[in-house]
Amino acid sequence: MRSVNILVVGAGLSGSMFARELSRLDPNLDILLVDRLADGRFDRYHRICGEAVSDRAFKELSMEPRNVRNRIVRAREKWPGDIVIEEKAEGYILDRPAFLHSLHDDIDGKVDFEQSSLHSLRKEGAAIIADTSSGAIRCSKVIGADGAFSTVRKHLSSQRPRRTIAVKQFVVDEPSEEGVIEFTYGQRYDGGYSWRFPCGGMSNLGFPRGCGDTPANVVEENARYIPIGHVDPLPMSDVLLLGDAAAMVNPLSFGGIRVAMLSAQKAAQAIADGDTSLYRRWWNGSGFNNGSFWDAYMVSKGWDDQRMTRFMEDFRGGYGISGLAKAMLRGGEGRMVAKAFMQSFRYGW
Numbered sequence: 386m387r388s389v390n391i392l393v394v395g396a397g398l399s400g401s402m403f404a405r406e407l408s409r410l411d412p413n414l415d416i417l418l419v420d421r422l423a424d425g426r427f428d429r430y431h432r433i434c435g436e437a438v439s440d441r442a443f444k445e446l447s448m449e450p451r452n453v454r455n456r457i458v459r460a461r462e463k464w465p466g467d468i469v470i471e472e473k474a475e476g477y478i479l480d481r482p483a484f485l486h487s488l489h490d491d492i493d494g495k496v497d498f499e500q501s502s503l504h505s506l507r508k509e510g511a512a513i514i515a516d517t518s519s520g521a522i523r524c525s526k527v528i529g530a531d532g533a534f535s536t537v538r539k540h541l542s543s544q545r546p547r548r549t550i551a552v553k554q555f556v557v558d559e560p561s562e563e564g565v566i567e568f569t570y571g572q573r574y575d576g577g578y579s580w581r582f583p584c585g586g587m588s589n590l591g592f593p594r595g596c597g598d599t600p601a602n603v604v605e606e607n608a609r610y611i612p613i614g615h616v617d618p619l620p621m622s623d624v625l626l627l628g629d630a631a632a633m634v635n636p637l638s639f640g641g642i643r644v645a646m647l648s649a650q651k652a653a654q655a656i657a658d659g660d661t662s663l664y665r666r667w668w669n670g671s672g673f674n675n676g677s678f679w680d681a682y683m684v685s686k687g688w689d690d691q692r693m694t695r696f697m698e699d700f701r702g703g704y705g706i707s708g709l710a711k712a713m714l715r716g717g718e719g720r721m722v723a724k725a726f727m728q729s730f731r732y733g734w
């Protein structure tokens with residue numbers, strides 16, 4: 386049976402970033418990265434995304450932004466009651482498949498990378514045995530970077546994300562306002578929103594499935610899932626779940642790219658330091674893991690358009706201190722939601 390030190394399941398943002406980071410921190414480790422998809426199917430899966438990443442994410446990762454399609458400078462939110470809020474927002478629209486290929490180029494010759502699908506996992510003494518489409522693999526640690534329906538999580542953790550939301554996404558052959566990411570809120574989006582982002586010279590649109598109409602001029606139509614309500618990212622001392630496998634996506638913004646890549650860096654560091662519990666310690670103390678995001682999602686999901694308008698009236702002038710102060714003085718559930726929204730700006734994307 387083939388043996389490796391570390392088996393990484395999933396070569397998306399979290400798995401690729403993990404392999405890149407760990408091979409840099411400890412070049413002597415034998416790391417195998419597998420993904421069930423290759424070539425066009427891999428690229429298509431990873432195009433199903435708004436591809437928006439904050440500038441802060443790259444700074445935090447100590448990495449220069451790459452494979453940028455568009456620069457983002459502002460975010461616009463449209464709320465019921467004709468409330469429109471515009472705020473500065475520094476970030477990028479990535480060409481996500483190209484970005485992933487560039488990460489794979491970084492690990493070429495340092496990490497074994499192959500197309501293979503994980504079917505199941507079991508513990509055998511101190512080892513973990515993975516049953517994959519290319520045969521059985523023995524490893525001492527397994528990294529679940531295999532997305533919303535993680536097979537690693539299914540076999541080695543008793544927890545499941547609290548909710549998994551189906552999302553429709555379209556690329557349409559119409560330009561968007563350059564530099565602006567736009568969000569529309571309302572009761573029809575069932576706790577979510579619809580978005581319109583630039584995508585090169587075209588636009589990237591989407592909304593929770595069943596909550597919007599197919600737009601005109603569609604070039605590509607896709608659907609994928611967003612898991613929210615996280616699980617323990619360290620279900621066993623030798624099993625680490627990253628990004629969507631641990632449902633780390635922010636329930637208010639649905640942003641998951643930044644935390645997927647950051648979780649990968651933190652997990653790699655914990656393994657290089659010889660103490661995987663450091664990974665859970667990071668997560669437990671992290672601003673991404675803030676219970677009020679989930680609470681605010683659950684409360685605001687029940688709001689109708691009138692309630693949303695009443696809540697947002699305080700922020701008509703923008704998300705400044707005065708709007709927050711008014712919402713805090715009103716108390717009640719609005720106070721909790723306002724605080725969570727404010728935190729979500731820092732940790733949401």
Ligand SMILES: Cc1cc2nc3c(=O)[nH]c(=O)nc-3n(C[C@H](O)[C@H](O)[C@H](O)COP(=O)(O)OP(=O)(O)OC[C@H]3O[C@@H](n4cnc5c(N)ncnc54)[C@H](O)[C@@H]3O)c2cc1C
Binds near residue numbers: 434503532536627
């Ligand atoms: C429509 C949509 C729009 C989004 N827009 C944004 C956005 O604009 N900004 C943002 O920050 N976040 C966004 N997100 C969230 C973001 O896409 C995810 O949080 C992020 O992709 C998580 O990365 P990951 O590497 O953890 O998982 P994934 O990207 O899901 O990667 C998982 C990988 O594992 C592989 N895999 C799965 N099962 C197996 C198996 N059994 N064996 C081998 N390989 C396997 C898959 O093929 C895949 O390559 C969006 C999500 C959706 C659905």
